[in-house]
Amino acid sequence: MHNNVNINVHHITRVEGHGNIVVNVKEGKIEKLQWQVPEAPRFFEAMVRGHSYQDIQTIVSRICGICSITHSLAATKAVEAALGIKVSEQTDKLRILMHYSEQLQSHVLHVGYLAAPDFFGTPSVVPLVARAADAVKTIVKAHRIANTWSDLIAGRTTHPVTLTPGGLTKIPTEKQLRQLQQTLKDAVPDLKKIAEVVLSVAANVPKFERPTEYVSLKQTTPPTYTFYHGGITSNDNKGAVMPIEKWHDVANEYVVEQSTAKWTKWHRDAYAVGALARFNNNAELLSPMAKDAAKVFGLQKGCCNPYMNTVAQLVECFHVVETSIEIIDQLLTRGLKTEKVTSSPKAGKGSGCVEAPRGILFHDYEFDKNGKCVAADICIPTGQNHANIQKDFEKLLPEILDQPEKDIRLKLEMLVRAYDPCISCSTHFLDVQFVK
């Protein structure tokens, strides 16, 4: 047992945005252990006021570069709910296809570029280029495929330009969809190769468990492993599904006195969102290949090792690819139709909820009769994981206190990275300052 441990990770690397880890152990007693977020607040909810309902998704897309499609979709759904706009089945399917491209892009980025170096014991993916060139090239290729896919449906890879209230400004041709489908079929062996590489270092995934509440979307009609439709559920909610409009009753955002950061809690003192939460609530609905992948890694429903979130993301990569191949079949069987998109301003209030790659995301907007935004409220996944990361820290540190300081530091950093935080999604973050 070390008597004294001092870790001060200023701006943790290989995560999106800025976070700090502070550990102070004196004579075997933990005096300070904190996960801090000093990201510059960006005030999106204030900035959208006065803007047209048609411009909301263009603005809030800029909350996050990695999950810009997700933010745009949540905003568009909320705007459509507020204005009473219904979209066609074709639009719905194309939007889900767009959403899946981002899930794949973000998951490959996290698993391959941000998390994998820890498993290989390198500071970044760069040294891996020399050490495991083939594996890196396969990861790069899968990432490129996801981006080309976003390009086709969303108009570009980051900050989509085809989404508009009521529909899409441009749809792909049937020929392009057929090509995309073939690309996705051809990508399956690459995903399997990535899974093999991760499996070869899976022994380096730390063994740690802490039961917690897992919150995600759940869709019952038809039963689907959902990222886009459905209501809110958790393992503590006895299978019940809450309508998304009630998200404030789930998030229960609060300010903690000693840290001044806004946290969330539902049935317990903290909850987790993300791939592992979705898996824990909906695993039986995964596609066959995704189920196989979970089996290979020994990932089972009820897993409460947060480090396994990275594996759950890998499992979801198979799911989104396999499901998208099916969705394209459905679209092609029906034949693509050019749809005229119209919408008109109206007073109203609406909620939109989708699963970002890193967890459930809520958007609320209110508009006046001219369609100008009068109020907005956004609750992002990383904000919801904040308290859970702190609670994990509090259980983990005493368990690893006898290890060398650099190992403690690495395990804490890896834990934060496992949540795939997206700290720039800063709407609800408070900048945390501590008395030293």
Next chain:
Amino acid sequence: MDRPRVAIFDFACCEGCQLQIVNLEEELLDLIDNVEVVEWREAMSEQSREYDIAIIEGSITRPEDEQRLEIIRTRAKTLIALGACATIGGINKLKNNFEMGDVKKCVYGKSADMPHLETMPTKAVDEVVKVDYKIHGCPIDRKEFTYVVRCLLMGKRPEIPEWPVCVECKSKGNPCLWDFGQVCLGPVIRAGCGARCPSSGFRCFGCRGYIDNPNVNGAKDVIEKYGLSVEQLKGKMVLFGTGQGPTNA
């Protein structure tokens, strides 16, 4: 020649422009053969205080960030502003349409007066330090990024388009979105994006900023032809254009 040492730093932004560098995919592997990336927090754990080229992403919204940027400037021989948040203040400048007190209260309610929530009107990077090169866009265009880096490696000054998006849009043969009732900013916004948005049927909302000498009279003709007022056009220029000149139209 030694490979130039490059460091990438992020301020207030969505980090989507850094992501475009990652999105170079296979090309990125070639690029890192030709430069030495010494710091890139989002992608690497390596860190350094010595670099030749500093790439700055994001806007400056706090006094402490101004200081950090000034220190980076003293260490870098060349400083590049990456993406709209850095080049023109980007979407973050929407905040400047309001009083800072009101902005804080809107988002943080009762906690708004806490000292750590202090925020100042958003600044683009060149409002704080000297910028040598700007790579425009929200997000940046990957091809333009590699072009600028290539020019720097060859000791050549990159040529950034001085003509409006309409030029690229027309050359692509796109139908004009003004004919479909959209208020598109193509006539006054800097090209170089390949007219990405209008090519997807979405109006240009000005993420690359105004060209240095916009043809104001030409833009007025367009507005008149479609029966719109200058006020209506200005109403559409607010997404990326807050506080940006010249806007005499």
